[in-house]
Amino acid sequence: MRRTFWDQLQREVMIEYPAKRIISLVPSQTELLFDLGLNQEIVGVTKFCIHPVAQVNGKTTIGGTKNINLDTIRSLKPDLIIGNKEENQKHQIEELMQEFPVWMSDVNDLDSAKQAIEQIGELVDRAPEAAYLNHLINAGFNDLQTLALRHQIKRSAVYLIWRGPYMAAGKGTFIDHLMALNGIHNVVDTPRYPEVELADLAALRPDLILLSSEPYPFGQKHIQEIQEVLPYTEVRLVDGEMFSWYQGALAVITRKDSKEKETLQKLNHYFSFQEVLSEKIILEEIGVGCQWPIGAIARVKDNQLELNSVLLSKDGEILLQSKEKGSIRDAEAMGRRIGKEIINYI
Template structure:
């Protein structure tokens, strides 16, 4: 039997308390959180998902789709009669969430903004939906992976930061127009785990930008994400020839999907660091 969760673990990103509801009917509008719910053993409570909720495929294939993250079919959700809808501040539109709140008893708002926020996210979902033990096991695995990453960035002899230099990297999520991420985003905070920073290109969380020599001169590397724009190696090769600094294709799910994929994401950071350091030494 699951112990009663700490009430502090049941408060969502909007400050709303959600009492335990082990018999919940859940619609999840956040792809990475749909995956986490399945990881926690809660797939049987999911009655709706977006078309972008694709992991784990064999589990979610039978769960009805209710549109996309931005173009939610509210009437489909109404017919599914959920007790809970899980949304995200970055992923979902506020007017849509307000419409859902008119007939869904519990709208669970999430907003992980740094890798460590995954712990509270897992405990929130586990606490509400009766999977506290699974959530605690997942949190322990995450903390172990996080500790391994931190240990890899430390010189084991001097206990000082590892010798690889800090980097300024531009993480691109779109082109036509070109768009990137600001410092106050989950992706930027993932990069900060490596001691890297993103340039300040405006006050928006996901600012547009134009290429210039001044911008390029302040960068060590450019990272092209495989999502939401589907950048490819061809894009990376062409841009690298154009701007003359390392340009790498990166796995967008590993860098931006909190929840279940964040475990593998921490290991992926280690690989990314090695790639950037190798490219930095080979491209002049």
């Protein structure tokens, strides 16, 4: 069936729906596709697409985000290519558009990131899963902003993405927007990604210098280098994926090995964490992702956690409803009990 969609560049994109052979040209969007429950449909990814590890390892690599291999892409015969305005080269994308359906994202703030998730969900026949991811993102950022306000977090910072020359995330970038949402003022007023000198940054007197893990792999040795020029500024290594990957997890739910886990833990809201934990444990217990027609919602009231879950058929019929109520400390156990109940049913 032929269907027409609009991408974030306001282009009309017609595809065979649902797409069966998808190529992703951006790491964050690759991870999003897997988060939405796709796997066999994804036939090509970039060499920078590293999450989730087990799934991407078996996919064909089509080059980097800036130097995609057009011949490899042609050999895969994709029926949908998903790219990004900022990450991919315009001339290569335009060449692909002559031969294949290409849907492009254009993300520079949280709203456009959530819009991309919603639109990609519709594009790949995973609209309910995308809506659930956006629900988690909304809940997470609401909590982060509330906590930042409560703890009066108001710090100035510079976010460095490159060295030789130094380059910073400036105004109008997704990184700048995320910083502002959480009480961090970006002192770099220049748009996009300007080159900067350490001496000029010293004159701005930021509270923090944040060194991203990507695209430049900043390390411990660079902290000392920078503090020689800015001795009174705190310099920290941060996980670039958590600041710039606009996928389902975004910067709210960190991976177990994330370098930002310790930092974000200081902003962790215990009740909200236990609510989300109990919901996600249900899917973990039964070994599936968001593609299953399962709904779960947890709420803390009067120091008790109430977890409700529903299993639906593909046509929306309620097959099983589950409910657990107990101590907040038992969030994981409650999620696992409901997961086991669902397993026994199916």
